[in-house]
Amino acid sequence: MTTAYSAPSAPQEHGGEHDKHNLTGFIIFLCSESVIFLAFFSGYALLKTSALDWLPAGVEGLEWHMPLINSIVLVSSSGTIYLAERAKAKGSLWGFRGFWLLTMALGAYFLYGQAIEWSGLDFGFTSGTFGGTFYLLTGFHGLHVATGVGLMTLMLIKSFIPGNYEGGEQGVQATSLFWHFVDVIWIILFLLIYVWQRS
Amino acid sequence: MTLATFPADEPKPSWTRYFSFNTDAKVIGIQYIVLAFFFFLIGGLLAMIIRGELITPEADLVDRTVYNGIYTMHGTVMLFLFIFPVLNGLNNLLIPTMIGAPDMAFPRLNAVAFWLVAIFGVLLMASFFVPGGPAYSGWWSYPPVSIQNPLGHLFSGQGMWLTAVALSGLSSIMGAVNFVTTIIRMRAPGMGFFRMPVFCWTALAAQSLQLIGLPSLTGGAIMLLFDLVAGTTFYDPAGGGDPVLYQHFFWFYSHPAVYVIILPVFGIFSELFPVYSRKPLFGYVYVALASFIIVGLGLIVWVHHMFPSGVAQWMRNLFMFTTMLIAVPTGVKVFAWLGTLWRGKIRLTTPMLFCLGGLFNFVFAGITGVMLATVPIDLHVSNTYFVVGHFHYVIYGAAVMGIFAAIYHWFPKFIGRMPYEGLGKLHFLLTFIGANLNFLPMHPAGLMGMPRRVSSYDPEFAFWNVLASLGAFLLGVSIIPFLLNMISAWVRGPKAPHNPWNAIGLEWLLPSPPAEDNFGEHVPVVISRPYGYGLGKPLVENQEAIEQVLTAADLQEASR
Ligand code: HEM
Numbered sequence: 001m002t003t004a005y006s007a008p009s010a011p012q013e014h015g016g017e018h019d020k021h022n023l024t025g026f027i028i029f030l031c032s033e034s035v036i037f038l039a040f041f042s043g044y045a046l047l048k049t050s051a052l053d054w055l056p057a058g059v060e061g062l063e064w065h066m067p068l069i070n071s072i073v074l075v076s077s078s079g080t081i082y083l084a085e086r087a088k089a090k091g092s093l094w095g096f097r098g099f100w101l102l103t104m105a106l107g108a109y110f111l112y113g114q115a116i117e118w119s120g121l122d123f124g125f126t127s128g129t130f131g132g133t134f135y136l137l138t139g140f141h142g143l144h145v146a147t148g149v150g151l152m153t154l155m156l157i158k159s160f161i162p163g164n165y166e167g168g169e170q171g172v173q174a175t176s177l178f179w180h181f182v183d184v185i186w187i188i189l190f191l192l193i194y195v196w197q198r199s
Numbered sequence: 200m201t202l203a204t205f206p207a208d209e210p211k212p213s214w215t216r217y218f219s220f221n222t223d224a225k226v227i228g229i230q231y232i233v234l235a236f237f238f239f240l241i242g243g244l245l246a247m248i249i250r251g252e253l254i255t256p257e258a259d260l261v262d263r264t265v266y267n268g269i270y271t272m273h274g275t276v277m278l279f280l281f282i283f284p285v286l287n288g289l290n291n292l293l294i295p296t297m298i299g300a301p302d303m304a305f306p307r308l309n310a311v312a313f314w315l316v317a318i319f320g321v322l323l324m325a326s327f328f329v330p331g332g333p334a335y336s337g338w339w340s341y342p343p344v345s346i347q348n349p350l351g352h353l354f355s356g357q358g359m360w361l362t363a364v365a366l367s368g369l370s371s372i373m374g375a376v377n378f379v380t381t382i383i384r385m386r387a388p389g390m391g392f393f394r395m396p397v398f399c400w401t402a403l404a405a406q407s408l409q410l411i412g413l414p415s416l417t418g419g420a421i422m423l424l425f426d427l428v429a430g431t432t433f434y435d436p437a438g439g440g441d442p443v444l445y446q447h448f449f450w451f452y453s454h455p456a457v458y459v460i461i462l463p464v465f466g467i468f469s470e471l472f473p474v475y476s477r478k479p480l481f482g483y484v485y486v487a488l489a490s491f492i493i494v495g496l497g498l499i500v501w502v503h504h505m506f507p508s509g510v511a512q513w514m515r516n517l518f519m520f521t522t523m524l525i526a527v528p529t530g531v532k533v534f535a536w537l538g539t540l541w542r543g544k545i546r547l548t549t550p551m552l553f554c555l556g557g558l559f560n561f562v563f564a565g566i567t568g569v570m571l572a573t574v575p576i577d578l579h580v581s582n583t584y585f586v587v588g589h590f591h592y593v594i595y596g597a598a599v600m601g602i603f604a605a606i607y608h609w610f611p612k613f614i615g616r617m618p619y620e621g622l623g624k625l626h627f628l629l630t631f632i633g634a635n636l637n638f639l640p641m642h643p644a645g646l647m648g649m650p651r652r653v654s655s656y657d658p659e660f661a662f663w664n665v666l667a668s669l670g671a672f673l674l675g676v677s678i679i680p681f682l683l684n685m686i687s688a689w690v691r692g693p694k695a696p697h698n699p700w701n702a703i704g705l706e707w708l709l710p711s712p713p714a715e716d717n718f719g720e721h722v723p724v725v726i727s728r729p730y731g732y733g734l735g736k737p738l739v740e741n742q743e744a745i746e747q748v749l750t751a752a753d754l755q756e757a758s759r
Pocket residue numbers: 457458460461503504522523525526529564565566567568569571572573577580581582586589590593594598
């Protein structure tokens with residue numbers, strides 16, 4: 001008699017199943033990650049509204065022209081990553097790679113713009129809560145942009161593995177989801193830091 | 200007959216797997232639990248020192264600054280290295296087997312999460328030996344105390360504490376993502392959410408709280424670390440910062456954290472009461488849903504820890520109201536358990552005794568909790584021993600007792616041997632008496648005004664402190680029969696049949712111990728709700744055939 005309970009076999013590889021878990025797990029993680037930003041944003045708002053002198057001596061406020069250009073770059077990269085996914089869905093691997101690379105370039109440009117902005121500022125991380133929150137928020141967000149570009153590089157390399165993207169690929173979906181997330185966070189950040197100014 | 204090969208002719212898996220990077224949830228579960236109890240002993244030793252110091256009004260046993268480090272580390276070890284890991288261990292053992300999954304959704308992530316605990320445990324222990332000693336600002340780590348670094352060393356106890364807590368958070372998030380994904384996606388065929396055991400409901404609720412709450416503490420701790428090492432002033436009023444902001448970050452997580460602890464224990468109660476009173480769980484759906492009402496409310500009560508911290512009066516009132524609301528879903532659960540016990544055929548086994556004791560202590564703690572939620576009372580007793588008494592009733596009296604119940608109940612399943620009842624009952628008796636003797640006197644001491652976190656106190660509190668210390672030493676002794684029981688049962692206890700308690704649930708349709716991939720490809724189809732005690736309805740399709748195979752295997756095993 002053979003039974004359903006005969007010898008335990010080696011753990012099964014549930015390949016296809018696993019892929020779906022990956023996306024679910026990643027979405028759950030993103031929801032959780034957004035709470036860190038929520039914490040930073042609310043801390044920033046609280047410190048800003050209760051501060052007697054928000055701006056450190058000698059600082060006039062934040063220049064917003066370059067960050068605006070940066071914002072436009074980042075927001076449009078959300079569009080290009082969408083186009084990349086569309087191209088992949090249509091089966092055009094080179095179209096996918098093209099738009100994907102363009103998205104990476106836009107992300108890299110954003111980081112470059114951020115670096116330029118940082119180097120030109122006349123206040124530092126320890127210049128009161130103004131300086132502290134500014135670098136904390138932009139730095140933490142920048143870290144996410146860098147992570148996004150890293151993930152995209154990984155996915156781009158994977159696209160050259162023959163057959164890798166046949167039958168759907170959760171990594172691309174997850175990366176693009178992450179990228180939209182980073183983008184939305186930036187919009188909130190831009191409004192909170194550059195649009196809402198006080199002296 | 201292939202039956203003969205099942206399961207004993209399997210090469211016995213080597214014990215060394217417990218010391219390796221193993222991805223089997225059942226191995227990881229036991230790793231978690233054993234490591235947690237190792238730290239339980241360390242945390243307990245610290246507690247003995249604390250109570251030894253407090254048995255006399257003078258500060259005579261240890262130096263005052265050492266005392267600060269000791270209670271800080273006691274709290275930190277017990278929460279981050281005992282309670283959370285031991286609960287994650289139970290989650291690892293129970294979630295996959297209860298829902299019929301072969302493993303967790305992300306086995307490797309699971310192993311990483313466990314080893315992170317081991318790493319930050321070592322880090323935290325190492326902080327005892329750095330110049331200046333371990334962190335000394337309490338488990339809250341409130342600024343401004345926690346942003347002082349008087350010796351100026353890079354490796355200060357406080358810095359290591361923060362790093363350890365950050366690693367703990369990382370590990371908990373990995374765990375939470377894993378548990379939630381597993382429960383959502385890997386349930387057995389036929390197991391809709393409303394056929395899921397309550398333990399899985401409470402685990403889902405508790406892990407959702409981790410996911411929502413923990414990032415707030417992480418964010419707050421990152422800012423604290425910058426204040427400590429980089430010279431920012433987020434929490435330093437001298438630079439425009441606000442120490443109360445940290446308290447918000449801290450309690451936005453740490454209040455939900457107490458529900459992360461108690462919800463799985465509610466799950467344990469809900470699993471065990473039906474087994475040992477032979478009745479279906481009273482109001483299953485309401486018990487399950489109440490967990491999520493607790494999640495919702497648990498997220499909007501945190502300011503009750505900050506009533507004396509200079510928050511606005513409207514905030515105090517609002518949070519007093521929400522805190523009291525939580526008593527409603529909690530009460531629903533308590534009445535459901537009482538309804539389950541009512542006219543049941545009660546069997547006073549060790550796990551049942553621990554459950555009953557835990558429930559008793561929990562109700563007591565709920566009453567002091569509502570007292571504390573009342574602003575005018577809290578303003579007087581906050582930061583006194585009354586609070587210490589309250590939360591030890593919950594965490595030791597209810598949660599730790601529930602965890603012991605779970606260990607005695609599921610030990611046969613996952614170890615394959617029976618623990619000894621006599622030692623178990625002795626353990627229960629010592630724990631129940633010890634806990635009440637230890638924590639009850641803290642309430643009058645607190646009401647009289649004895650502050651917490653002091654190593655010397657007014658002699659008028661001496662009587663209650665002597666009692667408490669005696670209770671603590673009794674608790675220290677109570678761990679001996681437990682360890683004896685566990686070790687001897689593991690080594691040479693009687694072989695456990697697949698279902699020694701006559702319980703209903705998927706995990707009891709597996710051999711003891713289960714195979715590495717649990718049901719493998721042959722996951723039974725669930726056809727009814729859990730807890731069908733006395734109803735005579737099968738839980739799964741072909742239940743009889745499955746039982747027959749398992750019983751035959753039990754007999755064969757017993758005759759070896
Ligand atoms: C009916 C339910 C409960 C209510 C109304 C309640 C209320 C409170 C209040 C108002 C405080 C703050 C006292 C103060 O600091 O002045 C408090 C402290 C505390 N409670 Fe509860 N509580 C309840 C259940 C629980 C549970 C289930 C747990 C744990 C599993 C718990 C653990 C704690 C801890 C650890 C503290 C003190 C933390 C500290 O100050 O170090 N409570 N509780």
